[in-house]
Amino acid sequence: MTSLQAVDVALDRRLAPSSLNAPAGQLVALVGPNGGGKTSLLRALARVDYAGGNVMVDGEDLDSAPEARRRRLISFLPASRDVAWPIAARDVIALGLEKPDDARIEELVALFELGDLADRRVDRLSTGERARVLTARALAARPRALLLDEPLSNLDPYWVFRFLDMFRAAAASGQILLIALHDLRLLSRFDRALLIAEGKVQLDEAPASLMASERFGEIFRIREGADGDWEIRQPADQRSSP
Amino acid sequence: MRIFIALIVLLCIAAHLLLPLAPLREAHAIDPELANLLLVQLRLPRTLLVIGYGAALGVSGAALQAIFANPLASPDISGASSGAALGAVVGGYWLGITQPLALAACGAAGALGTLALLIGLAGRRADTATLLLAGLAISLAAGAATSLALALAPSPFAFYDAFDWLMGSFVDRSLAQAAAALIPAGIATALLLRRARALDLVGLGEDVAASLGLRPRQLSIEVVALSAVAVGACVSVAGAIGFVGLVAPLFGRRLSRGYPGSAMLPAAAIGAILLSLADLVVRAVPLDRPIPVGVITALFGTPLFIWMVITMRRRLAA
Numbered sequence: 009m010t011s012l013q014a015v016d017v018a019l020d021r022r023l024a025p026s027s028l029n030a031p032a033g034q035l036v037a038l039v040g041p042n043g044g045g046k047t048s049l050l051r052a053l054a055r056v057d058y059a060g061g062n063v064m065v066d067g068e069d070l071d072s073a074p075e076a077r078r079r080r081l082i083s084f085l086p087a088s089r090d091v092a093w094p095i096a097a098r099d100v101i102a103l104g105l106e107k108p109d110d111a112r113i114e115e116l117v118a119l120f121e122l123g124d125l126a127d128r129r130v131d132r133l134s135t136g137e138r139a140r141v142l143t144a145r146a147l148a149a150r151p152r153a154l155l156l157d158e159p160l161s162n163l164d165p166y167w168v169f170r171f172l173d174m175f176r177a178a179a180a181s182g183q184i185l186l187i188a189l190h191d192l193r194l195l196s197r198f199d200r201a202l203l204i205a206e207g208k209v210q211l212d213e214a215p216a217s218l219m220a221s222e223r224f225g226e227i228f229r230i231r232e233g234a235d236g237d238w239e240i241r242q243p244a245d246q247r248s249s250p
Numbered sequence: 251m252r253i254f255i256a257l258i259v260l261l262c263i264a265a266h267l268l269l270p271l272a273p274l275r276e277a278h279a280i281d282p283e284l285a286n287l288l289l290v291q292l293r294l295p296r297t298l299l300v301i302g303y304g305a306a307l308g309v310s311g312a313a314l315q316a317i318f319a320n321p322l323a324s325p326d327i328s329g330a331s332s333g334a335a336l337g338a339v340v341g342g343y344w345l346g347i348t349q350p351l352a353l354a355a356c357g358a359a360g361a362l363g364t365l366a367l368l369i370g371l372a373g374r375r376a377d378t379a380t381l382l383l384a385g386l387a388i389s390l391a392a393g394a395a396t397s398l399a400l401a402l403a404p405s406p407f408a409f410y411d412a413f414d415w416l417m418g419s420f421v422d423r424s425l426a427q428a429a430a431a432l433i434p435a436g437i438a439t440a441l442l443l444r445r446a447r448a449l450d451l452v453g454l455g456e457d458v459a460a461s462l463g464l465r466p467r468q469l470s471i472e473v474v475a476l477s478a479v480a481v482g483a484c485v486s487v488a489g490a491i492g493f494v495g496l497v498a499p500l501f502g503r504r505l506s507r508g509y510p511g512s513a514m515l516p517a518a519a520i521g522a523i524l525l526s527l528a529d530l531v532v533r534a535v536p537l538d539r540p541i542p543v544g545v546i547t548a549l550f551g552t553p554l555f556i557w558m559v560i561t562m563r564r565r566l567a568a
Binding site for chain 1 (some may be wrong): 455
């Protein structure tokens with residue numbers, strides 16, 4: 009059974025030693041307030057920062073996998089949409105592959121509806137367009153696990169839903185997906201949610217029960233209003249208020 | 251395109267070796283052996299140095315630009331060339347080193363010192379303004395220190411003597427000197443070229459590169475050290491030559507689809523072409539004393555540099 013298993017990954021003061029097990033086929037969301045540790049956890053899992061502990065994908069230790077192998081095991085999409093060099097979109101996607109593969113690139117160009125944009129320099133694309141290019145790069149090598157930091161930010165609604173469909177299809181095909189999510193209204197579309205705050209995984213549940221829990225409202229400092237939408241908790245509800 | 255560029259490089263090598271033709275022909279008329287001697291003892295070291303130095307500037311410029319993620323980082327702008335000159339001056343005039351390879355080591359040490367200082371001052375991912383200001387400060391300081399070292403040098407002729415090579419000169423270099431510059435520079439550039447793929451991937455951002463198991467920090471240290479060796483060794487023999495290391499990578503990236511690491515090889519070819527053309531201009535100028543090569547590269551490089559700054563400003567404003 010394909011899965012990503014992390015044991016005691018930690019990042020100095022940003023992330024307490026954390027362990028988790030993410031099986032293939034599920035859409036796992038990471039939610040939490042700003043600065044709570046979503047990005048730190050993803051970076052620790054992707055081994056971007058030296059993070060202690062170990063991360064196994066399909067039973068293979070990431071730290072001992074060479075570049076070509078690692079590319080097949082995981083892919084990390086950072087939250088930043090910047091590319092330092094004026095490279096054509098198509099060539100950015102190509103960097104996601106170990107060897108040149110025009111057929112795969114064309115497939116991704118079509119999937120992300122890049123069309124004419126594919127030959128334009130990424131620095132001349134809009135942030136949302138660049139998000140599509142960079143996500144295509146992250147998916148290119150068909151890795152076992154996708155660690156995506158806020159892939160749905162900067163997208164218009166059409167692309168939010170298209171991305172969610174793609175993630176669902178990836179999960180169905182046996183990939184592992186861990187996705188940091190900002191927009192809580194989309195949480196119900198995931199199978200499982202990790203609530204991360206104060207550098208720790210606080211809760212790990214199905215989205216519906218997570219959102220219904222007292223702790224969830226406390227951490228986000230919001231509550232469900234009478235109209236069914238979220239609203240700010242009144243100061244009287246807050247324990248820290250005088 | 252590759253074959254075309256390789257042909258131009260070969261053409262430049264041939265032109266640099268044979269032009270001007272008249273002295274060769276005259277020597278040949280007197281004694282074919284003399285023409286041979288002229289070609290091998292005088293022209294060949296100069297041609298090898300010009301081609302090798304130009305290529306080293308192109309490769310190290312492209313590599314430095316890749317790790318700083320900035321098209322203005324280069325051996326001259328970063329202060330590495332000035333540091334190498336300082337190292338070579340201190341080694342040659344204060345420590346009394348005459349052995350070319352030891353002098354090359356002094357040049358490399360100077361370049362390494364200035365690059366380390368630049369990273370300490372500006373940081374590895376500095377914005378353009380910080381990088382330029384820190385590089386300028388270091389260049390000026392190294393330049394002043396070089397002048398001071400020459401002014402106070404034990405030999406009263408140091409200043410005049412050094413002027414000959416500080417701004418770049420390939421006149422009368424021996425094969426031993428060419429070897430002292432080119433063997434370290436050749437090894438360093440070969441090692442840099444092996445990192446092309448890694449430097450391309452760093453173009454996606456250090457985080458993505460790190461997630462693929464590359465170590466961006468280590469890679470930066472490697473690039474800085476190898477660039478210092480390549481540039482330092484060449485500067486110690488032929489002086490500090492500006493702009494080639496800045497401009498060659500710019501054209502190199504046009505030939506590598508914009509990839510910063512793969513740009514190193516074409517940048518090497520373009521650096522070699524530019525420097526051999528500049529030295530041909532030096533030889534063609536009908537003056538009784540040679541003008542420094544650095545003057546020629548600056549003459550063509552300055553307008554290009556200004557154009558780069560203007561386009562960057564426009565991009566930042568947009």
